[in-house]
Amino acid sequence: MSATTHRTRPGRPTAGPGTVHPRRSTAVVTGAAGLALVAAVLAGIWVGAVPLAPGGVVLTLADRALGPFGIDVPGGLTGTQAAVLLQLRLPRVVLAVLVGAALAVSGAAYQGVFRNPLADPYLLGAAAGAGLGATLTIAYSPVQSLGPVGIVPLAAFAGALFGVFCALALGSVAGGAHSPTLLLAGIAVAAFLAAAQNLVQQQNTDDLREIYGWMIGQLGSSQWSDVVLVLPYLGLACAVLLCCGRALDVLAVGDDEAGSLGVHPGRLRLLVILAASLATASAVAVSGLIGFVGLVVPHIVRRLAGGSYTRVLPLSLLVGGAFLVVADLVARVVLAPAELPIGVVTAFVGAPFFAGLLWFGARRR
Amino acid sequence: MTAPQPESAGRGARVEVVGLGAAYGHTRVLDAVRFTVEPGGWLAVIGPNGSGKSTLLRSVLGLQAHEGQVRIDGVPTTGMPRRDRARLLAYAPQLPVLPEGISTREYVTLGRTPHRPLLAAPRRSDRAVVADVLQRLDLEPLADRLLATLSGGEQQRAVLARALAQRPRVLFLDEPTAALDLGHAQQVLDLLDRLRRQDGLTVVSTLHDLTLAGQYADRLTLLAAGRVVAEGTPAEVLTPAALAEHYGARAQVVSGPDGLAVLPVR
Numbered sequence: 001m002s003a004t005t006h007r008t009r010p011g012r013p014t015a016g017p018g019t020v021h022p023r024r025s026t027a028v029v030t031g032a033a034g035l036a037l038v039a040a041v042l043a044g045i046w047v048g049a050v051p052l053a054p055g056g057v058v059l060t061l062a063d064r065a066l067g068p069f070g071i072d073v074p075g076g077l078t079g080t081q082a083a084v085l086l087q088l089r090l091p092r093v094v095l096a097v098l099v100g101a102a103l104a105v106s107g108a109a110y111q112g113v114f115r116n117p118l119a120d121p122y123l124l125g126a127a128a129g130a131g132l133g134a135t136l137t138i139a140y141s142p143v144q145s146l147g148p149v150g151i152v153p154l155a156a157f158a159g160a161l162f163g164v165f166c167a168l169a170l171g172s173v174a175g176g177a178h179s180p181t182l183l184l185a186g187i188a189v190a191a192f193l194a195a196a197q198n199l200v201q202q203q204n205t206d207d208l209r210e211i212y213g214w215m216i217g218q219l220g221s222s223q224w225s226d227v228v229l230v231l232p233y234l235g236l237a238c239a240v241l242l243c244c245g246r247a248l249d250v251l252a253v254g255d256d257e258a259g260s261l262g263v264h265p266g267r268l269r270l271l272v273i274l275a276a277s278l279a280t281a282s283a284v285a286v287s288g289l290i291g292f293v294g295l296v297v298p299h300i301v302r303r304l305a306g307g308s309y310t311r312v313l314p315l316s317l318l319v320g321g322a323f324l325v326v327a328d329l330v331a332r333v334v335l336a337p338a339e340l341p342i343g344v345v346t347a348f349v350g351a352p353f354f355a356g357l358l359w360f361g362a363r364r365r
Numbered sequence: 366m367t368a369p370q371p372e373s374a375g376r377g378a379r380v381e382v383v384g385l386g387a388a389y390g391h392t393r394v395l396d397a398v399r400f401t402v403e404p405g406g407w408l409a410v411i412g413p414n415g416s417g418k419s420t421l422l423r424s425v426l427g428l429q430a431h432e433g434q435v436r437i438d439g440v441p442t443t444g445m446p447r448r449d450r451a452r453l454l455a456y457a458p459q460l461p462v463l464p465e466g467i468s469t470r471e472y473v474t475l476g477r478t479p480h481r482p483l484l485a486a487p488r489r490s491d492r493a494v495v496a497d498v499l500q501r502l503d504l505e506p507l508a509d510r511l512l513a514t515l516s517g518g519e520q521q522r523a524v525l526a527r528a529l530a531q532r533p534r535v536l537f538l539d540e541p542t543a544a545l546d547l548g549h550a551q552q553v554l555d556l557l558d559r560l561r562r563q564d565g566l567t568v569v570s571t572l573h574d575l576t577l578a579g580q581y582a583d584r585l586t587l588l589a590a591g592r593v594v595a596e597g598t599p600a601e602v603l604t605p606a607a608l609a610e611h612y613g614a615r616a617q618v619v620s621g622p623d624g625l626a627v628l629p630v631r
Contacts, residue, residue, distance in 0.1 A: 115462075243484050246478075246483060246484060246485075246486075247483050247484075249464070249467070249471070249475060250475055250478050250483075252462070252464035252467075253461070253462050253463075253464060253472075253475060253527075254458070254461070254462035256423065256428050256456070256458055257456065257458060257461065257462065259426075259427075259428045259447065260426055260428060260451060260454070260455065260456035260537075261451050261475060261476070261478040261479055261531070262446075262447045262448035262449075262450070262451030262452070262478055262479035263447070263478065263483065264447060302466050306466045306467060306468070306511075307464060307465050307466020307467045308466070308467050308471055
């Protein structure tokens with residue numbers, strides 16, 4: 001609270017630096033983010049090792065959509081192309097949207113709940129727990145799947161929730177829902193689970209490549225069953241989080257003041273953490289540990305649309321989805337027909353982009 | 366825009382505190398504190414550092430575990446839902462947390478939180494109250510500026526505006542002038558006094574500046590080691606003997622045209 005941070009300039013009372021026009025810019029930015037997502041999805045469908053003609057894609061999708069009504073739309077893709085579109089490309093793009101959106105929105109929620117710009121979805125032990133679960137099953141599980149569902153996603157999902165549960169339990173024993181205590185509990189749990197994961201990994205060097213591949217994140221084996229598996233959890237968690245924007249804005253003024261405004265900070269924090277962790281666990285289960293998205297997308301959004309969580313949460317959803325589709329596209333195309341791990345791409349593409357945003361943002365001020 | 370009717374104009378509430386106690390672990394911070402503030406009155410809680418002033422405010426507001434009873438217009442706040450309490454009592458802490466990236470208007474709008482469902486967008490009536498408060502506190506030119514870019518005095522006014530947007534019946538202020546120089550401190554206290562008289566609002570504040578406390582508040586409560594050791598009008602409480610005993614201070618109390626002034630003596 002320094003009086004020297006800014007001086008009002010006479011004659012420029014409302015248009016000086018630091019002025020925000022929330023309403024106008026929100027509509028513009030939301031529209032732009034929506035368009036970016038649509039553009040990213042279309043590019044993600046059209047571009048790849050097997051190029052698919054845009055017109056053919058549209059006709060094939062129309063044929064599939066209208067087929068049940070007995071309407072045939074001719075002129076679509078060939079059989080092989082259609083299989084690539086429907087069985088490979090489409091589930092992969094849809095999953096990228098879901099995972100990116102979930103990571104970004106839970107990252108924003110974590111940052112809000114902890115009032116900490118460095119928070120990300122993996123903060124409370126979700127990543128370490130998922131890593132341990134996946135490593136254990138890759139190393140020791142005698143079966144590959146339970147019914148139609150792969151065993152690794154299940155173990156990762158359970159591990160992520162287990163990690164967060166441990167952090168919450170330890171945090172509440174140590175000092176209630178006070179956020180710094182919870183943060184430290186999360187760090188302790190994450191360190192312990194990561195150590196356990198490393199131990200298992202060292203004991204099973206044969207599986208190192210597979211474990212490492214999972215840890216760094218991948219969307220290459222995406223199937224519709226993955227989408228079906230995570231959609232209910234993701235949908236529920238994201239719906240809850242989107243409703244919490246105003247509550248997070250209240251929480252941003254500190255626990256005492258939020259309490260004096262009629263809110264229960266502890267309960268609210270628990271609800272948001274549970275929803276964000278459910279979203280994170282679902283994302284991690286089908287994609288491994290994709291870094292950077294949950295940390296940086298909320299900050300990109302804040303720079304574009306201001307800090308109110310009523311804008312940050314929905315925009316993170318859109319931008320996170322678009323970002324991960326583009327990152328996956330780059331991962332598929334750069335070394336085609338080989339693929340880069342998407343976790344590498346998110347940092348490789350995202351870090352310079354974010355640096356540029358910081359650079360130009362600083363110059364514009 | 367229609368002029369909003371203040372929901373509680375002229376209806377400052379009577380505050381009664383009886384047998385209030387609080388502890389951090391095994392350390393007792395407050396013991397059997399009791400005071401009464403009449404509707405529309407201004408009580409300043411004074412006392413040396415560590416005497417429990419902030420804890421007293423937080424306990425009365427129900428933000429901290431405590432024993433004893435707080436009654437607002439005779440109604441005990443124990444068991445009262447937080448939202449109901451937040452419509453009666455507003456709070457501006459000593460070091461308010463100012464969120465980054467939100468405008469002054471958005472910040473002040475947070476004060477409407479107890480008046481609508483937590484998930485609901487601000488209604489027209491909420492926006493009218495906010496506009497009214499911004500205008501009364503001369504914050505209109507700053508409404509769309511980022512809160513973080515305001516000066517210290519402007520930020521203190523914004524915090525006050527947020528508390529007033531709650532349309533409370535009692536305003537609790539913890540050291541509202543702590544971060545301000547003398548001129549800005551006087552501006553904020555003048556503003557509070559004007560609002561109190563216009564709305565009939567009851568004000569309870571801690572103030573470490575004894576001269577300002579004596580000039581603005583109509584009653585003082587002197588807290589020492591968690592107990593009330595003196596209470597009454599400024600002239601009754603601010604005596605050289607009390608300052609020597611409880612502050613360990615050497616001071617004269619002189620009468621000026623606008624009340625007492627506490628003058629340190631070397």
